[in-house]
Amino acid sequence: MTATLPAPQPTIIVGVDAHKDTHHAVVLDSTGIRLADRKFSTTELGYRELLSWSTRFGLVDRIGVESTGTYAAGLTRSLRTAGIDVMEVNTPHPHTRSRKGKDDAIDAEAAARKVLAGEAVAIPKDTTGTVESIRLLTVAKSSAVKARTACLVQLQDVLVTAPSDLRERITAATGRGKATQCAALRPDRSNLDDPYQAAKFTLRCLARRVIELEHEIGEIDCALEELVTRTAPTLLSRQGIGVSHAAQFLVTAGQNASRLGSEAAFARLCGVAPVPVSSGKTSRMRLHRGGDRQANRALHLIVVLRLRYDARTITYMERRRAEGLSKKDVMRCLKRFVAREIFNDLKTDLTAT
Template identity: 30%
Template sequence: MGVIIGMDPHKRSATIEVIDEVGRMVAVGRFGTDRAGYAELLAAGREHRDRVWAVEGCNGIGRHIAHRLVHDGETVLDVPAKLSAQVRVFATGNGRKTDPVDAHSVALAALYAPAEPGLRRVQVDGDLVVMGLLVDRRDELGRARTQTLNRLHRLLLELFPGGAKRFLSAPQARALIATTKPRDLAGKTRRRIVVELIGELEAIDRKIKTAEKDLAALVTDRGSTLMDLTGIGPTGAARLLADVGDIHRFRDKDRFASWNGTAPLDASSGNQQRHRLSRAGNRRINRTLHIMAVVQLRNPTPGRDFYRAKKAGGTPSLMAMRSLKRRLSNIVYARMVADQNRRDQNRATGPGGQRGNDSDSSATGSQPHTGTSDKPLPGPAINQRRTLAPAMS
């Protein structure tokens, strides 16, 4: 009889509950995440021969322990926090949130998750892990640059009437501060802090340049052509590859759009048929697609033509942008599928093997086109009990 081991992970502890195939509790436990605690956790799990681990938030707080389990040959499913929260709300206990309750909800969510599309099985790809770490670092550097630039603008406003230009680079700021030499103590202090901030800005810019160079090399070495699409640079391509993982886990472009939040939500009522913007989905990928859309609107691209055609037909600006992002989601999906198929074929044929056909990628192109109307979120899947994966001893 197979079991599911639901886990509520934290930085220094993990609470588990083991349930059988009909949802009855078999065992519970709380373990540390240090070496000794993890060894006890793994030993407790391996007492059950046919087992599947269900870990909440494998892209967040649960990633460290999920990857350790996969490394040790265990089968791990990623349970989204929103899914386990829904189970907890409908359980007895008035939705109270404790570690044992969370572990129970995670286990039940894995047991009764829809068979299609189902929960994602965690797989550790070393290249994607490195890519994810670097793109997270690039995002942190971007936020640090914005904060430093805001501080710089605030002080320059006190030194120069009207302040500095909006889009200010470090060399421009250094040239500007060289034109003033305050004589009062407050002015001298402001100028000194500005010089320090300019130095910090220059250091951050150097780190960003290095990070983007490293990301571009990783994306290219993986055989991805995402950077060929207008509006996707090294950071966007790396974010897509790291967060998506295996693109084939999405059955079609509609599932991918639902996952990244570009598929519209059905908001029809009676005879009124309409859709509204989705606030769900992976917001980091949604942001990547939004940046892609903005870049296309700023350049003479078919994407801009598509947007203008929507507006000319009476579509409001926000809805036209939503339609453009959905089209771009379809294009990104097709490109990633083509890249993955080519990568799989090259891996199968080995060095010197015949390369896969990239006609799907070239036929789809890098720009949207005006065609059929956008599809909303795919219909609900039929809920049924999950068939447990075979044990990995």
């Protein structure tokens, strides 16, 4: 009697167009034939239903997902936990949209076809570790700093138009000092129809808000310092790299920094990859203007600080200037070097973590 082997499962590719409340999925077979599409809710139950529904058509090879860092962050975590290979997909090109139109099913199919064609090879960031906690704290700090700055500007503006005797009572030279003095004002709440009392009340409200925000920023800084010091000790040991800069590089690279493949990829992500801009007799390079601009800003500040205090960096600047390079060109070289150093330190720290 001859045993009959079960037929192998067909391989399928899934594409997902992500939104705030729903995700639309499309299934393709290995030859690119569209098999089915369906919409799911953005809940844990919806994520499980999407995976269960996909497996009805065959063995899931890869899933291409749009917005893995925003709308599809929860779905990405759920799929990776289930052992599914998730590929990050960019939004469709405008030419594709102009030819085929746009709706959720079309976008999901375009995501699946990019994965099938090998165009989508980027691995999403891992948002289940300490680096995600650092990112969230960084978001909170950035918001608090912007709010504090806005309050200080408003406080200064109100002082400019306040009654003269009230304005002359606030003698501090700095914004923080003015906020401290204004916080001690005692307006007459029963007489707020008087602009003098209304000005005192407004100044006290703004000043207390500034002080509360500074306390909040201090708490976030303490939490960030603890997390960053534990996560990236090698990176923090480098000259010119503080907690805020290290936190930014961790967020830019992600918990799974190895997904970038090389330090050149990290440099491009930070906007410091050299790009040729030669023409005729002119031969020169500039830096790629894309990437994470906050990481690029951090690199620039590190180079500026090292040019003041690091003997090795100062010597390099003098040598390259003697070779005929401008200061701006030498700083571009230094930013590229610092990006290489940071990437290697990140790999060391995150591997240990």
